[in-house]
Amino acid sequence: MQLLDGKKIAAAIKAEIAEEVKLLKSRGKKIPHLAAVLVGDDGASQTYVASKVKSCEEVGFKSTLVRLKKDITENELITQINLLNNDDSVDGFIVQLPLPKHINEERILLAVAPEKDVDGFHPMNVGRMTLNLPTYLPATPKGILEILKRYNIETEGKHCVVIGRSNIVGLPMSILMARKDKIGNCTVTLCHSKTKNLKEETLRADIIIAALGKQEFLKADMVKKGVVVIDVGITRIEDKTKKSGYKLLGDVAFDEVSKKCSYITPVPGGVGLMTVASLLQNTLSAAKEEFYKKTLSFSVDEL
Numbered sequence: 111m112q113l114l115d116g117k118k119i120a121a122a123i124k125a126e127i128a129e130e131v132k133l134l135k136s137r138g139k140k141i142p143h144l145a146a147v148l149v150g151d152d153g154a155s156q157t158y159v160a161s162k163v164k165s166c167e168e169v170g171f172k173s174t175l176v177r178l179k180k181d182i183t184e185n186e187l188i189t190q191i192n193l194l195n196n197d198d199s200v201d202g203f204i205v206q207l208p209l210p211k212h213i214n215e216e217r218i219l220l221a222v223a224p225e226k227d228v229d230g231f232h233p234m235n236v237g238r239m240t241l242n243l244p245t246y247l248p249a250t251p252k253g254i255l256e257i258l259k260r261y262n263i264e265t266e267g268k269h270c271v272v273i274g275r276s277n278i279v280g281l282p283m284s285i286l287m288a289r290k291d292k293i294g295n296c297t298v299t300l301c302h303s304k305t306k307n308l309k310e311e312t313l314r315a316d317i318i319i320a321a322l323g324k325q326e327f328l329k330a331d332m333v334k335k336g337v338v339v340i341d342v343g344i345t346r347i348e349d350k351t352k353k354s355g356y357k358l359l360g361d362v363a364f365d366e367v368s369k370k371c372s373y374i375t376p377v378p379g380g381v382g383l384m385t386v387a388s389l390l391q392n393t394l395s396a397a398k399e400e401f402y403k404k405t406l407s408f409s410v411d412e413l
């Protein structure tokens with residue numbers, strides 16, 4: 111069994127981006143600028159946003175954190191988003207999810223200008239991803255593709271089982287693994303909470319991507335020998351022996367499953383760190399206008 115070291119790959123990606131930023135600076139070009147919108151004071155969201163801002167600093171990007179009160183109205187939030195859409199100094203931005211319950215997430219995601227949607231959540235970018243057109247890929251699936259690529263894992267013709275169909279991980283992952291692409295060309299089965307006989311599906315899988323958010327759900331008797339396992343799940347469990355007061359568990363019972371794997375990602379140290387690295391890659395693409403020219407800004411009222 112070989113461990114897929116997300117920490118190592120994320121560090122390599124950050125180093126590559128930092129080099130490119132140095133080059134841009136030396137040529138007098140604009141430094142990439144990521145903005146993050148954080149609504150309210152949810153602890154986990156604050157941690158995620160803080161790590162994104164810190165990563166920007168590490169690679170030499172400019173970053174801006176827009177903090178908004180949890181009782182902001184949907185229209186006020188859209189006004190803030192439009193300011194970012196029309197701010198030429200900002201290359202890309204994210205709206206940290208989840209949003210407070212009184213705000214319609216779909217309307218907010220639609221308000222983000224597609225050319226600045228470095229999370230890849232806007233329906234236009236989801237469509238472009240589905241059609242294999244150049245675009246921002248959602249960060250976690252993009253990070254998983256990068257792990258598979260950098261470890262030279264053969265995917266063509268393999269049977270890939272994705273567990274979980276969320277818009278940010280499972281669903282796009284299933285599309286990407288089926289695409290006609292270097293990392294792709296799999297026969298994909300997308301499993302979810304209504305799937306019958308999940309074990310029958312996972313036992314047939316050459317590659318399993320577990321993204322359901324249930325700690326240690328995938329057990330050794332559910333996988334065949336030689337399988338590649340990508341564990342996306344992150345569940346915080348209280349652990350008084352840790353300085354932080356908690357430990358992180360994945361969706362895979364690592365100790366037993368890893369014995370049957372050819373490759374497996376650990377939690378922590380696997381997919382999680384790749385997510386931020388992918389967001390940085392998307393921001394660099396936005397700054398370089400790789401997918402869109404910055405002339406498409408529009409207001410959500412025009413939709």
Ligand code: NAD
Nearest residue numbers: 250274275276279302303321322323342343344381382385
């Ligand atoms: P979600 O909570 O939005 O959806 C979970 C999905 O799992 C649903 O589609 C549901 O149908 C499916 N599911 C639930 N129980 C199931 C069962 N018993 N059998 C089969 N399918 C089942 O999921 P999400 O937002 O994609 O998050 C999934 C996990 O990934 C969470 O632990 C989350 O914290 C983690 N996550 C990690 C990263 C990262 O950077 N590593 C990023 C996003 C999410």
